[in-house]
Amino acid sequence: MRTIDHRLLIVGGGAAGLRAAIEADKHVDNLGVISKVRTLRSHSVSAQGGIAASLGNTGDNESDSWKKHLEDTIKGGADLVDRDAGEVLTQNAVENVIELEHMGVPFSRTSMGTLDQRPFGGHSLPRALYAADRTGHAIVYSLYGENVKRGTTFYDEFFVLDLLTEGRSVLGLVAYDIKTGEIVIFRAGAVILATGGPSQVYDLTSSGTASTGDGLAIALRNGIPIEDMEFIQFHPTGLKDKGILITEAARGEGGYLKNDRGERFMKRYEPENMELAPRDKVVRGMQREINEGRGINGENYLHLDLTHLSREKIKRKLPTIRELALDFANIDPVEQSIPVQPMAHYCMGGVPTDIEARVQSKEIGVAWENLYAAGEVACVSVHGANRLGTNSLLEAVTFGKRAGRFAAQQASSSDGVEVDEAVVSKYGSRIESLLENEGSVKVSELRDRLKRIMTEKCGVFRSGEDLKEALNQIYQLQEDYDGKLVVEDSSQKFNTELKMALELGNMLDYSEVIVEAALAREESRGAHFRTDYPERNDSDWLQHSLLHRDSTGEIRHQYREVDT
Amino acid sequence: MEIVFEVNRYNPETEEGNFYQEFSFPVDHGELEELTVLESLIKLKEEKDGSLTFRHSCGHGSCGSCAMLINGENRLACKTHLIDLVSENETRIKVSPLPGFPVIKDLVVELESFFDQDEEVKPYLIAENGSETEEERLQTPEELGQIQEATECIMCGACTSACPTYWDNKKYLGPGAFVKAFRWERDSRDEGGEERMDFLDDSRGGVWGCNKVFNCEEACPKDIDTVGIIDLLKREALGF
Ligand SMILES: Cc1cc2nc3c(=O)[nH]c(=O)nc-3n(C[C@H](O)[C@H](O)[C@H](O)COP(=O)(O)OP(=O)(O)OC[C@H]3O[C@@H](n4cnc5c(N)ncnc54)[C@H](O)[C@@H]3O)c2cc1C
Ligand code: FES
Numbered sequence: 001m002r003t004i005d006h007r008l009l010i011v012g013g014g015a016a017g018l019r020a021a022i023e024a025d026k027h028v029d030n031l032g033v034i035s036k037v038r039t040l041r042s043h044s045v046s047a048q049g050g051i052a053a054s055l056g057n058t059g060d061n062e063s064d065s066w067k068k069h070l071e072d073t074i075k076g077g078a079d080l081v082d083r084d085a086g087e088v089l090t091q092n093a094v095e096n097v098i099e100l101e102h103m104g105v106p107f108s109r110t111s112m113g114t115l116d117q118r119p120f121g122g123h124s125l126p127r128a129l130y131a132a133d134r135t136g137h138a139i140v141y142s143l144y145g146e147n148v149k150r151g152t153t154f155y156d157e158f159f160v161l162d163l164l165t166e167g168r169s170v171l172g173l174v175a176y177d178i179k180t181g182e183i184v185i186f187r188a189g190a191v192i193l194a195t196g197g198p199s200q201v202y203d204l205t206s207s208g209t210a211s212t213g214d215g216l217a218i219a220l221r222n223g224i225p226i227e228d229m230e231f232i233q234f235h236p237t238g239l240k241d242k243g244i245l246i247t248e249a250a251r252g253e254g255g256y257l258k259n260d261r262g263e264r265f266m267k268r269y270e271p272e273n274m275e276l277a278p279r280d281k282v283v284r285g286m287q288r289e290i291n292e293g294r295g296i297n298g299e300n301y302l303h304l305d306l307t308h309l310s311r312e313k314i315k316r317k318l319p320t321i322r323e324l325a326l327d328f329a330n331i332d333p334v335e336q337s338i339p340v341q342p343m344a345h346y347c348m349g350g351v352p353t354d355i356e357a358r359v360q361s362k363e364i365g366v367a368w369e370n371l372y373a374a375g376e377v378a379c380v381s382v383h384g385a386n387r388l389g390t391n392s393l394l395e396a397v398t399f400g401k402r403a404g405r406f407a408a409q410q411a412s413s414s415d416g417v418e419v420d421e422a423v424v425s426k427y428g429s430r431i432e433s434l435l436e437n438e439g440s441v442k443v444s445e446l447r448d449r450l451k452r453i454m455t456e457k458c459g460v461f462r463s464g465e466d467l468k469e470a471l472n473q474i475y476q477l478q479e480d481y482d483g484k485l486v487v488e489d490s491s492q493k494f495n496t497e498l499k500m501a502l503e504l505g506n507m508l509d510y511s512e513v514i515v516e517a518a519l520a521r522e523e524s525r526g527a528h529f530r531t532d533y534p535e536r537n538d539s540d541w542l543q544h545s546l547l548h549r550d551s552t553g554e555i556r557h558q559y560r561e562v563d564t
Numbered sequence: 565m566e567i568v569f570e571v572n573r574y575n576p577e578t579e580e581g582n583f584y585q586e587f588s589f590p591v592d593h594g595e596l597e598e599l600t601v602l603e604s605l606i607k608l609k610e611e612k613d614g615s616l617t618f619r620h621s622c623g624h625g626s627c628g629s630c631a632m633l634i635n636g637e638n639r640l641a642c643k644t645h646l647i648d649l650v651s652e653n654e655t656r657i658k659v660s661p662l663p664g665f666p667v668i669k670d671l672v673v674e675l676e677s678f679f680d681q682d683e684e685v686k687p688y689l690i691a692e693n694g695s696e697t698e699e700e701r702l703q704t705p706e707e708l709g710q711i712q713e714a715t716e717c718i719m720c721g722a723c724t725s726a727c728p729t730y731w732d733n734k735k736y737l738g739p740g741a742f743v744k745a746f747r748w749e750r751d752s753r754d755e756g757g758e759e760r761m762d763f764l765d766d767s768r769g770g771v772w773g774c775n776k777v778f779n780c781e782e783a784c785p786k787d788i789d790t791v792g793i794i795d796l797l798k799r800e801a802l803g804f
Contacts, residue, residue: 037619037621037627037629038629038675038679040627040628040718040719041619041621041622041627041628041629042627043621043622043627045622045626045627045718046622046624046626046627095698098698098699098700101700101701102689102691102700102701103688103689104688104689104691104748104751104753104754106708106711106712106715106751107700108705108708109702109703109704109705109708110705111704111705112702113702113703113704113705113707114700114702115700131715132712134626134715134716137626137716137718138715141687141715142688142689144687145687145688145689145748146688146689148683148686148687148688149686149688179668208621208622208623208627209620209621209623210621241598242623242624243623243624244623244624320626323625324624324625327624327625327643328624330597442610442614443614444609444610445610487614488613488614488615489614489615489617490615491575491577491615491669492577493576493577493668493669494617494668494669494672495615495617496617496618496619497609497614497615
C-alpha cells in the first residue's frame with residue numbers, strides 16, 4: 001500500500017486551495033495539494049467578472065467602505081448571511097486583494113495606474129477588481145506561481161475518495177491515483193477541503209465537469225451535516241444550449257436584457273435596478289418571461305443586447321465574451337444580440353465552518369479538531385440565500401487564507417498514525433466492484449436522469465409536489481446505481497469512466513439533501529423560490545438548515561439561528 | 565451527412581500498441597454547425613464506447629485540458645467545430661494525442677515535462693520592492709498592455725508540442741515556457757531580469773533554439789504571437 005505523509009493536506013487546487021497552501025507554507029514546511037484535475041485546470045480559472053473589495057478607486061463622489069460592502073452582502077443574501085463571517089469577508093477584502101496584486105495578478109488598471117473597479121449586480125458602488133474578463137484565470141495563475149516559488153508539492157490527477165478519521169479527528173485520506181489506478185493513503189496532521197461546488201448536478205451549468213461537489217459527499221459520509229443546500233444560484237446569462245457563461249460584467253458595462261418584443265422586461269420586476277438587480281431576481285424575471293411565452297420566438301431563451309455599447313468598449317472590457325459569442329454562437333455582440341438562458345452557477349450552501357474555516361457548527365454539536373473547509377465547498381455563510389457576483393472569489397481567497405493559517409497551526413505531525421487497513425480495502429473493493437459490475441445502465445445515462453430531475457423539479461421555481469416527486473426519483477436512481485450500473489472501461493489506468501461513476505455516486509448522495517432541504521423550507525428567500533410558499537417568512541425561517549445522514553442512512557434535519 | 569472519426573486508441577495495459585479506430589455518426593446541417601470535436605468525443609464515449617479516453621474540463625477554451633492533434637493541427641477540441649473540418653468531399657476527422665509527449669492512453673498525454681519546463685522559467689513575480697506596502701503597486705494600462713497577450717496563455721501545451729526543435733531536443737524549454745518567461749519578465753513590477761536571462765540565453769535550452777518554423781504560433785488557441793515574443797527575448801539576451 002502506497003502511503004504518503006504530509007503535515008497538512010489540501011484537497012483542491014482552485015482559488016481556495018492555492019491560497020490556503022501559500023498561507024500554510026508560512027507555518028509548516030511539509031504540505032501537499034491534491035487535485036483530481038491538474039491544478040491549473042481547476043474550475044476557478046473560468047471565473048470571469050471580478051473580485052470585490054471596497055477600495056473605492058473609481059466611485060464618483062461617494063466613498064466606499066467595508067461596511068457598505070457588508071450591508072450589500074447581507075441584503076443580497078436575503079438576511080441569511082452570518083454577520084461575523086460577513087465582517088471577516090468585507091473587512092479584510094482590501095488587504096486580501098492587495099496581497100493578490102503583490103503576488104503579481106495582472107489586474108486591469110485605471111489611467112492613473114491604480115486598480116480599476118467596475119459595477120456588479122447588488123453592489124451599491126463599483127467594487128469589482130478585474131483582469132479583463134479573465135479574473136479567475138489571472139488569480140489562479142499568480143497563486144499557482146507563488147506556490148511554485150514556495151515549492152508546494154502537487155498531487156495532480158488524484159481523486160480523493162474519503163477521509164480517514166478517528167472520532168472527531170482526521171488522520172488523513174484515501175485517494176485513487178487516476179494515472180495508475182492505485183489506492184493511495186495520505187496521512188496528515190490536518191486536512192483542508194477546497195473541492196469546489198456541485199453545479200454539475202444540473203442540466204445546464206456554467207461550471208466545469210470537475211464541479212461535482214465531492215467534498216459535500218465526503219462530509220455526509222462522515223456524519224458531517226451540510227448547510228443551506230437549498231440555495232442554488234442560477235446565473236441569468238448562460239449562452240443558449242451551451243454551458244458557457246456570459247459574465248454579469250456584460251450588464252455591469254451597460255448591456256440590456258430583452259424579450260421577444262424587444263422590451264427591457266426587467267422594468268416589470270425590478271424597475272429601479274433593472275438588469276443589475278441581484279441574480280435571483282433577474283433569473284426569476286427571465287424565467288417568467290419564458291414561461292409566459294415572451295422568450296425569443298416563444299422559445300426558452302432571451303436576448304442580451306450589447307449592440308448599443310461601443311465596439312471599442314466591448315473589445316477592451318469584454319474581449320472573452322466577444323470571443324465566446326463568436327466561437328460558440330457565431331454571433332458578434334458588437335452587431336447582434338446574444339441568445340441567453342439561466343443556468344446553474346453556484347452553491348451558497350456547503351460544509352459548515354466557523355470563521356477560522358474549521359468544520360464546525362457549535363449550536364448543533366459539530367466540532368472537528370483538524371478538519372477545515374474553504375471556497376465553494378464550504379458554508380461559512382457569507383452569501384446567505386443568494387451570493388453577490390464577485391464575492392465568491394473573495395470568499396475563496398479570504399477563507400482559503402484563514403484555513404491555511406489555522407490548519408497549519410493545528411496540524412501536528414502524522415508520524416506514527418495507524419491507518420485502519422479495513423477502510424482502505426473497503427475502497428479497493430468498491431472500485432473493483434464498480435469495474436466488475438455487469439449491469440445495464442450506463443454512467444452517463446444515470447447522470448443525465450439526475451440532471452433532468454434536478455433541473456425540472458428543483459430548479460429556479462420549486463413546489464412541494466415536484467420536490468416530493470424528485471425525492472422518489474432520486475431514491476430510484478440510487479438503487480439503480482447500486483444494482484444496475486455498468487462501467488464499460490475495465491482498465492486500471494486513466495479510467496475516466498470510473499471517475500465519472502465515483503462522481504455520480506457522490507452527486508446522488510447529496511442531491512437527496514438538496515431536495516430535502518428545499519422541501520423543508522416552506523418559504524421563498526433569495527435563490528430558493530417555492531411557488532406554493534411565495535412569501536418570505538422571517539418568523540419561522542430566519543435560520544440555517546443543516547442536514548446530515550445518520551448511521552442508519554436517514555437524512556436528519558437541524559437548524560441554527562443566523563448570526564445577526 | 566455521415567461523419568467519420570478516426571481516433572487514436574492506446575491502452576497501456578495491453579500488448580497491442582496503438583491503432584486508429586473508426587466511429588461514424590450522422591449529423592444534419594444544424595448539428596454540423598453546432599457540434600465541437602469535444603462534444604463529438606463525449607457523444608462517442610457515452611453512446612459507443614465508454615473506454616474512449618481524453619481530458620476535458622471547462623468546455624470553452626479556458627482551462628487548457630483538451631488540446632489534441634485534429635486533422636494534423638494542434639487545437640483545443642472544445643473550440644474546434646466540425647463544420648470547420650469537413651466538406652462535401654471530406655467527412656473524415658482524424659484525432660490523435662498531442663505529438664512530442666508520451667501517450668498515457670488514447671488521447672491523453674503526459675505533460676509533466678511541459679510543466680517542469682514552466683517551473684524552470686520561474687513563473688512568478690520576483691520583486692523585493694513594494695510587497696510590504698499596504699497599497700497596490702502602480703502599473704499603467706500601457707505597461708499592462710505589454711504583457712496582456714502573454715497572460716492569456718492557458719498552458720494547453722499545443723505550442724511546444726508542435727515545435728520541431730522540441731521534438732529533437734527535450735531540454736529545449738519551448739515556446740510555452742518562453743511565453744510564461746516573457747509574461748513575468750516584462751511585467752513592470754518584476755525585478756527578476758538577470759535570474760531568468762541566465763537560462764533563456766542558454767545555448768541548449770534557451771531561446772536560440774528557435775528556428776522560426778512558426779508551428780507554435782499556428783497552434784496557439786489564444787492567438788499569442790509566440791514567435792514575436794521569442795524574438796523580443798532574443799533581443800533582450802543580446803542586450804538591446
Ligand atoms: C463561469 C463562472 C464564472 C464565475 N465568475 C466569478 C467571478 O467573476 N467572481 C466571483 O467571485 N466568482 C465567480 N464564480 C464563482 C467562482 O468561480 C467559484 O465559486 C470559485 O472559483 C470556487 O473556487 P474553489 O477554489 O472553491 O473551487 P474550484 O476552483 O472549483 O476548485 C476545486 C478543486 O478541487 C478539486 N477537487 C474536487 N473534488 C476532488 C476530489 N474528489 N479529489 C481531489 N480533488 C478534488 C478540483 O480538482 C479543483 O482543483 C464564477 C463561477 C462560474 C461557474
Ligand atoms: S475543455 Fe477547457 S480548454 Fe477545452
